[in-house]
Each structure stands twice: as C-alpha cells, then as structure tokens.
Amino acid sequence: MADSTPWSGARPPASRLRAATVMLGIAWQADRRRAVLAFGIFTVQALVTASFAWWLKLLLDGLAAGETWRVVAAAGAVAACVTAGTGLDYAGSRVRMALNERAHHLVERQLAETLGRTPTLEIHETPEHLTQLELLDQESWEFGEAIPSLVQLTNTAVQVVVTVVLLASVHPLLLLLPAFGAPMLLLSSRINGLYELGDELAAAPQRRANDLWDLATLGDAAKEVRLFRLAPEILRRFHEAHREIRATHLRVQGRGLALGFAVRLAFLVGYFGAILFVVDQAVRGRVSVGDVVLTAVLAGQVLNLVDGSGEILQWTLRTLTAASRFVYLNDVASRSRATVDARRTVPERLRSGIVLDHVSYRYPRSEADALHDVNLTLPAGSTVAIVGDNGAGKTTLVKLLAGLYQPTSGRIMVDGIDLATLDPDRWRARVSAAFQDFARWEFTAGEAVGIGDLAGVDDRVDPERVTAALDRAGASDLLDTLPRGLDTQLGPSWPGGIDLSGGQWQKLAIGRAMMRTAPLLLLLDEPTAALDAETEHLLFERWTAAAAAVRRTTGGVTVLVSHRFSTVRMADLIVVLDRGRVVEVGSHADLVARRGGRYAELFELQARSYR
Ligand SMILES: Nc1ncnc2c1ncn2[C@@H]1O[C@H](COP(=O)(O)OP(=O)(O)OP(=O)(O)O)[C@@H](O)[C@H]1O
Numbered sequence: 001m002a003d004s005t006p007w008s009g010a011r012p013p014a015s016r017l018r019a020a021t022v023m024l025g026i027a028w029q030a031d032r033r034r035a036v037l038a039f040g041i042f043t044v045q046a047l048v049t050a051s052f053a054w055w056l057k058l059l060l061d062g063l064a065a066g067e068t069w070r071v072v073a074a075a076g077a078v079a080a081c082v083t084a085g086t087g088l089d090y091a092g093s094r095v096r097m098a099l100n101e102r103a104h105h106l107v108e109r110q111l112a113e114t115l116g117r118t119p120t121l122e123i124h125e126t127p128e129h130l131t132q133l134e135l136l137d138q139e140s141w142e143f144g145e146a147i148p149s150l151v152q153l154t155n156t157a158v159q160v161v162v163t164v165v166l167l168a169s170v171h172p173l174l175l176l177l178p179a180f181g182a183p184m185l186l187l188s189s190r191i192n193g194l195y196e197l198g199d200e201l202a203a204a205p206q207r208r209a210n211d212l213w214d215l216a217t218l219g220d221a222a223k224e225v226r227l228f229r230l231a232p233e234i235l236r237r238f239h240e241a242h243r244e245i246r247a248t249h250l251r252v253q254g255r256g257l258a259l260g261f262a263v264r265l266a267f268l269v270g271y272f273g274a275i276l277f278v279v280d281q282a283v284r285g286r287v288s289v290g291d292v293v294l295t296a297v298l299a300g301q302v303l304n305l306v307d308g309s310g311e312i313l314q315w316t317l318r319t320l321t322a323a324s325r326f327v328y329l330n331d332v333a334s335r336s337r338a339t340v341d342a343r344r345t346v347p348e349r350l351r352s353g354i355v356l357d358h359v360s361y362r363y364p365r366s367e368a369d370a371l372h373d374v375n376l377t378l379p380a381g382s383t384v385a386i387v388g389d390n391g392a393g394k395t396t397l398v399k400l401l402a403g404l405y406q407p408t409s410g411r412i413m414v415d416g417i418d419l420a421t422l423d424p425d426r427w428r429a430r431v432s433a434a435f436q437d438f439a440r441w442e443f444t445a446g447e448a449v450g451i452g453d454l455a456g457v458d459d460r461v462d463p464e465r466v467t468a469a470l471d472r473a474g475a476s477d478l479l480d481t482l483p484r485g486l487d488t489q490l491g492p493s494w495p496g497g498i499d500l501s502g503g504q505w506q507k508l509a510i511g512r513a514m515m516r517t518a519p520l521l522l523l524l525d526e527p528t529a530a531l532d533a534e535t536e537h538l539l540f541e542r543w544t545a546a547a548a549a550v551r552r553t554t555g556g557v558t559v560l561v562s563h564r565f566s567t568v569r570m571a572d573l574i575v576v577l578d579r580g581r582v583v584e585v586g587s588h589a590d591l592v593a594r595r596g597g598r599y600a601e602l603f604e605l606q607a608r609s610y611r
Pocket residue numbers: 125363364366370388389390391392393394395396397
C-alpha cells in the first residue's frame with residue numbers, strides 16, 4: 001500500500017495557488033456566459049437570504065405597533081424573498097450543473113492532450129503518477145465547482161457580515177454566537193485532509209478492484225475465467241479489495257466524522273444559549289418580539305452559514321487538490337520534454353547510424369537495471385536482430401530506441417545527436433513499430449491500418465496507401481476475408497462489427513507499421529509471434545527486399561526481436577542480450593562459429609528441436 005501514498009492528504013501534489021489559477025482558468029474557459037450567470041445568481045441569492053430575517057422582524061414589529069403600511073410592505077418583501085429564493089435556487093442549480101458538465105469535459109480533453117503529449121510511458125508506469133491520474137479521473141468533474149465555490153465563498157462572507165450587523169443590532173452579546181461556529185470552520189480543512197488521505201490510501205485496493213471488475217465483466221479474460229472456473233476466485237478477491245477500501249475509509253475518515261460531530265455539538269450549545277438569552281431579554285421588555293424572531297432566524301442562518309462555509313471550504317479544498325493533481329501531471333508531461341533542444345532537427349537520412357553509449361535503464365521502483373551499460377552500434381541501412389531469453393531486456397531496448405523511455409544513464413546517439421535532445425514527435429514521425437502486445441483498434445479495417453501514418457493525408461485514411469502497406473506486410477489475403485474490405489468495422493461489440501483471429505489482428509498491426517515507407521528506424525518487436533515460423537520468415541524476407549532500396553537512400557535501420565533463428569539469421573547484425581547486458585554481437589556466421597557462445601548454444605537447441 002505504501003506505493004500509493006506519495007504525500008499526506010494535507011499536502012497537495014502541486015502548489016494550491018497555481019492549482020487555483022489553473023482551475024479558475026479552466027472553469028472560465030469552459031463556459032464564460034454561465035460563469036457570469038452563476039456569479040449573478042449566487043450574489044442575489046446571498047442578499048435575499050440575508051435580508052429575509054430583517055423583513056420578518058419588520059413585519060412582526062409592524063403588527064405589534066399596528067402600522068398597516070409597514071406590515072403590508074414587509075409582508076410583500078417576505079413573499080418576494082421566498083419566491084426569489086426558490087427561483088434562484090432552481091436557476092442556480094441548473095447553471096451549476098451545466099457549468100460542471102462543461103468544465104468536466106474540458107478537463108478530460110486537456111488531460112487526454114497532456115497524456116498524448118507525454119513522449120515517454122513514465123506516467124503509466126510510475127505508481128505515484130498513476131495514483132494521481134486515477135484520482136483525478138474520479139475527481140475531474142469537480143473543476144466545474146470552481147466558479148460556484150468561489151462565488152459562494154465570497155457571498156458567504158458578505159452574508160456573514162450582514163448577519164453579524166443584524167445580531168449586534170439586537171444585542172452585542174449575540175456576537176458570541178458566530179464564535180461557537182469557529183471550531184467548525186477552523187477544523188474543516190483538517191477534516192477535508194482526512195477525506196483526501198482516505199482516498200489516497202484506498203487508491204491501490206481501488207485499482208485492484210477495478211482490474212478485477214474488468215476481468216469479471218469484459219471479454220478479454222472471458223475464456224480463461226470460464227475454463228479455469230475463476231469467477232468465484234475473482235469475486236473473492238473483489239470482495240477483499242472492497243473490504244480493504246471500506247476499512248481504509250472507515251479508519252481515516254472515521255476520525256473526520258467524530259471531529260465533525262463534536263464541533264456541531266459545540267455550536268448547538270451556543271445556538272440554544274442565544275435563543276434563551278434573547279427570550280429572557282424580551283420577557284424583561286428590553287427587546288421586541290420581532291427581535292426574538294430575528295435572532296431565532298439569524299441563529300438558524302448562522303448554523304447554515306458556518307456549516308455551509310465549512311462545506312464550501314471543504315469542496316474548494318477538494319477541488320483545489322483535484323486541480324493540483326492536474327498541474328502535477330502537466331508538470332510530469334513537461335519534464336519528460338525538458339531535455340529537448342528546439343534547435344536540433346531529426347536528420348533527413350541516417351549517415352552513420354544509431355549508437356548506444358553506456359546505456360542503462362531501470363524501471364521506476366525497480367531494484368535492478370533492466371538494461372545495464374549497453375554499448376552498441378546499429379549501422380545505417382542495416383537490419384539488426386535482438387535475441388535473448390525471456391526478460392533479457394529486448395523490449396526495453398526497443399522502447400528506448402523509440403524514445404518511449406529515457407535512459408537512466410548513458411546516451412542514445414542518432415548520427416551523433418543525443419536522442420534526448422530531439423523533439424519526440426519529430427523523431428516518432430520517422431520511426432515505425434509493431435509490438436507483440438499491439439493494440440486492437442476497433443475502427444474500420446482501413447482505419448486500423450491507416451492510422452500508422454496519418455501525417456500528410458489530412459488525417460484521413462488513404463485506401464491506396466493502406467492496401468500497399470498491407471501488401472508490404474504480406475497481409476493482402478486478409479482483405480479477401482473481410483466482408484466489406486477496408487470498410488469492415490472491427491470489433492464484435494459494434495453494430496456490424498466482426499472479430500478477427502489473433503494472427504489476423506497481428507497482420508493488421510504489421511500493416512500499420514508498414515504505412516511509413518521510409519522510416520529511419522523500423523522496430524519489429526516479435527510482431528509475428530501469433531504467426532507460424534514460415535510466415536514470419538517469408539514476411540521478413542519480403543520486408544527486407546522491399547525496404548532494401550529505401551534503406552539505401554534513407555540509411556534506415558530495422559530492428560527485429562524474434563525467438564526464431566530462421567528469421568534472425570537473415571539479419572546483418574545479431575545482438576545477444578542476457579539479463580540486461582550485451583553478451584555477443586556479430587553476424588549469424590560469426591556467432592555460430594563461436595564455440596561455447598550463447599548464440600551458438602541457443603541456435604543449436606532450436607535446430608535440434610526441428611530435426
Ligand atoms: N513496466 C515494467 N516495470 C518494471 N519492470 C519491468 C517492466 N517491463 C519489464 N520489466 C522488467 O525488465 C526486464 C526486461 O524486460 P523486457 O520486457 O525488456 O524483456 P524481454 O527480453 O523483451 O522479454 P520477453 O522475451 O519475455 O518479451 C524484466 O526483468 C522485466 O521483469
């Protein structure tokens with residue numbers, strides 16, 4: 001659980017002042033007209049509420065004095081207050097809802113942009129960042145509360161002043177009444193801190209519960225859940241996670257509840273004390289009946305005000321915390337671009353190649369390097385195969401080359417330029433990749449391939465380029481099996497959508513990687529694992545032949561990760577990784593000839609199993 005508690009609930013992840021500015025900016029940007037309307041409505045509402053008790057007192061005093069004109073005027077004002085109060089309440093809640101919805105959508109859009117702008121996978125793989133992201137996801141609708149909260153906070157202050165003046169007009173001692181509410185206000189931030197702490201401590205079991213819910217309800221794991229009869233086990237773990245969430249909330253927030261109850265009790269003592277005092281004054285003939293009613297109504301309002309202010313303060317603080325998470329994630333996104341040097345440009349073509357210079361990489365919170373002191377040269381125009389046991393660091397190396405991670409130490413040089421200084425978007429525009437754990441884009445088949453290179457075609461998919469990419473991927477046969485060709489909707493959960501086999505999905509992923517015809521770097525990280533060895537061999541042969549001419553002009557490097565030596569042996573250079581270190585580098589012939597070498601051993605093992 002420790003991994004989900006990067007800071008105590010009392011300290012937000014980014015400064016509250018910055019968060020407040022950002023939050024107000026978003027709420028204002030989301031809907032200016034409603035923001036102004038909310039300000040007007042809540043201000044008038046505060047004035048109406050504050051003056052109600054005064055009109056009531058005038059009404060009663062007028063009745064006691066038998067002054068008809070005063071009674072009629074005051075009764076009219078009381079009726080107007082009640083009518084306006086109801087109307088403003090309704091209008092206020094509508095405006096608030098609309099404002100909330102718009103601000104919520106704007107925050108979600110900006111958050112998605114922030115994540116999309118983050119070049120590395122750091123946000124998704126660092127528990128601290130993940131916790132912020134998940135909590136913000138739950139809290140993003142609170143941004144809409146920014147303007148109403150601020151307006152209400154100001155209006156509450158106005159209302160407090162009016163109430164204090166009116167109370168003092170009855171008897172100065174009544175000014176003690178608001179003092180009984182002070183503990184409630186003072187402790188509200190502490191109580192709020194306890195609620196936030198509860199949310200954060202419960203973030204890890206909450207994530208577990210969400211994962212289990214997905215496993216139990218989504219199609220991804222449906223086969224295994226049924227086959228291994230895992231439903232009861234998932235349910236048991238789900239219950240356990242929820243028990244942990246409840247216990248955490250109870251443990252932390254229980255203290256908040258007790259505190260809240262105690263401060264309310266303290267206020268009630270003051271409330272009844274004030275009523276008894278003013279009734280006593282009336283019995284002695286020192287104040288009027290109107291004053292007694294004025295005090296009773298005002299005392300009730302003070303409770304509402306204190307309670308309301310505490311609540312608004314709490315909401316404002318919660319909203320501020322949500323905003324500070326937003327600022328924090330934006331900072332993480334900006335930090336991951338901190339090394340970029342705008343003056344550097346990605347070379348048009350590679351002349352010397354890509355050099356890894358003492359590169360090490362350690363995953364966040366990991367205790368060992370996934371890659372350690374890697375020194376490698378990937379010559380321009382070459383095809384390089386990376387081999388090694390499971391967990392050797394092959395995918396990590398591929399992700400580093402794609403710029404999805406930044407080396408913990410060392411540098412990756414692209415024709416002598418440090419990759420960390422290149423604009424990640426520009427570098428990505430010249431990189432193409434297909435991964436083993438590719439995404440299944442449930443778009444039309446044409447879109448699922450075409451998104452591999454939207455640039456230059458006005459973000460629209462060009463059927464001719466898609467067909468050519470599928471041809472390069474050796475996946476043209478797939479088109480014949482799709483009922484509406486490239487227009488076929490993928491994904492059985494969509495109307496008219498169809499599902500594909502694992503191999504067919506994989507062919508689309510390779511097609512996507514083939515959309516860019518002249519990348520400086522093509523990364524193929526076991527993209528053919530779902531295909532048979534022969535198809536993989538043919539595919540690689542076809543790609544190598546098709547790309548040879550292009551590579552001669554662009555100097556592009558192809559990096560292939562595969563466990564199949566029939567494919568690997570075609571590469572110009574083979575890199576053998578073992579537990580994060582490069583242990584051998586050379587051509588197939590060189591490495592096989594090395595007696596006792598790791599490659600020779602692995603090759604012999606696989607060859608034997610085919611004999
Ligand atoms: N996101 C991650 N967080 C922490 N550790 C990770 C992460 N991804 C991989 N690792 C660790 O880094 C090491 C290298 O993993 P990597 O995926 O690069 O291996 P690989 O050679 O590609 O393995 P495989 O052949 O099974 O795909 C492994 O010890 C793995 O446990």
